[in-house]
Amino acid sequence: MSDQAANPLRDAIQEAIDENPVILFMKGTPEAPACGFSARTVAILQSLGARFAAVDILPDPRIRQELSALSDWPTIPQLFVDGELVGGCDIVSEMYQSGELAHTLGIDAPPQAEAPANGSDQAPLTIENRL
């Protein structure tokens, strides 16, 4: 019962964060977000044409538990870039509006958009949810 005990789920989450340069932990999927905050974050990433891996945390409550323990961040969604937590919906929205997000993602900033538009022709990269 120690904190040092093997924790395969947490290891799998860490591995997903390490292996995917841009990864979003969200409620639902990019195609069918199950929460407004997750939906907004997906729409922002798609409007920038960002390729990102997505993990749905809903199928098992332990995913969220372990993710939050690992990231020290209580809410969902959580966006990681190059292994670092960038933030949730509030921070991602702020960074999108200021143009910082495109820079963080390594994408040339598109002409200032008022709001994330739907219909990016680039499909987001999704990874198999093996958590």
Place this chain on the structure above:
Amino acid sequence: MSATPDELKERIEAGIPGAVAEVTGDGHHFNAVVSATAFNGLTRIAQHRLVYDVFGAEVGDRIHALSIQTKTADTEETR
């Protein structure tokens, strides 16, 4: 017992040095705009963590959703 914007405001201002908070909300979903001298020099992530830390496990539970905007006390951002 449902949370109120006033309760959140008081707890943020009591919990973070130099904090001034404006909180709106419906008892479940809240929006907090917080400025604090304690935010100076911190990353946005660290600033938001300070606010979340005031409420611990209540975020996501009793406080269903908490949107946060932070400002350092010495900058006047126009939004």
